[in-house]
Amino acid sequence: MEKSITFKELSQRWLSVSSLGKTYTYQQNLQSYINHLNNGIGDCKVADVKPAHIDEIIRQLYIENPNTKKPTSKKVLKNIVDCATRIFDYAIENELIYKNPARNKKKVIPKNAPTKIVSAITPEQQQLVIDTEHRAKIAAVIMMFMGLRTGEVLALEWGDIDLVNYNLSVNKRTQRISSNKYIVTEGTKNGKCRYVSIPVNLGAWLKKQKDISNSYLVVPNRNGELQSPTQWRNLWNTYQNEINYSAYCKKCVNAGLIPANKHTPAGIPRVVNTFNAHQLRHTYATLLYISGVDVLTASELLGHSNIEITLKIYTHLDKQFRELNISKFDNYIQSDLDINNI
Known part of the structure; x- marks a missing residue:
């Protein structure tokens, strides 16, 4: 050389x-x-x-x-x-x-260089995920309430879902091998398989989705086959537009207005922020935290390679919700108590 x-x-x-x-x-x-x-x-x-x-x-x-x-x-x-x-x-x-x-x-490296923090979606966005009908809805619901990664969802088969015992086996994922091609590989990101509980009230809905599916895959492309990166990206983008349109229609109805057609040349105004698939997984982690699931169990459900990753998320959430609670306290004493002449 x-x-x-x-x-x-x-x-x-x-x-x-x-x-x-x-x-x-x-x-x-x-x-x-x-x-x-x-x-x-x-x-x-x-x-x-x-x-x-x-x-x-x-x-x-x-x-x-x-x-x-x-x-x-x-x-x-x-x-x-x-x-x-x-x-x-x-x-x-x-x-x-x-x-x-x-x-x-x-x-x-500057200590104040920004640290990228993935945030959970808002309660409004969570409700829109539940209410908005779209081909990507099933992927979004599984990521938000069962914590799967995008690659795990795209590789998920109906045979991995046990609707009798309400659990889901996460045992494979997609791997990108070129600019626009995925293949399915055995094992998850950390090489381990895991079982995730399915919320009971979602079991019946998933069964209906299985009954109308034309594929062995839970989230296939329109031909019933494995999604390509471009197909998945386009599907997610149209889903975000549909989420926004649902929010827009709700706001119009609440204001006594007639919503414009979704295909109007002027376009639909953005009334709710877009979110990415990984935010849904973080939302699942947040829901586990709020419902009191211990960090070790959460780590297993999320499929983290070590508990330190989960601890970092839980520590951030602990700080976030502590500040939120203090904010509620401040708002209370400012609005409900007369302390101006204390």
Whole structure:
């Protein structure tokens, strides 16, 4: 390997080696981190890259991510630094350099870099999930009340659902193998299978869905086959539009107005925020917390690889609901008690 090699050339060689046997999504994530690094040092010779170059990349991304136009989250910054560290370690192994300019750079990631927190959907949105009819509704209901991941829902078969004992076996998931193709693989994200209880009042509804289904899959495409990434994305987008239209119609009725046709050229105003599938899984975690399910049981139901992940969610929820309760207290003493002349 020539010593005049640029970082961009080296990173692609490293990627081809390190991504062998890895999933398509894993490879795409690494390429995304490399793209950020290339924006700053791609054309530099590997031997010329200094720690200050890495510092500047972190600083620029902290200020604004060129893709989102927002500050880069702490987790992504750490992943970018980790990727750079591994690439330069590869350069050291091949005797291109003798010191890694990215090592220990995680220490300089700003403490106030944003932490991405997935939020549960609101009670209004939860009711809209229940009330709005759409092909994606069954996926949304299963994610919100049984906590499955998107890949687990798309791979779910009716044979995995026991409507006699009200439980669901989560034993496989979809894996992306190209830009627009999923395959089904055995096991879940953490490699383990799990059983999730089905709320009793959802059992009858699921049975009706099974009776009218034309596929062995619970959430198939229109041909009864496994969804592709594009099909799933389009399905979810139309579902969000239908959710919004349901909310819009309710608001019109409450205001004594006649709702516009959903296909009106002027478009339907956005009256409720969109939400992604992962927020429904977080909603399930929140519902477990509110109903008093202990953290160990919640961890098993959610299929987390270790209890620390669940503890982190529960700790955040504990803080969130404690602040909410204090807010209720403040509102009470301000509105219901006369303390102005205390």
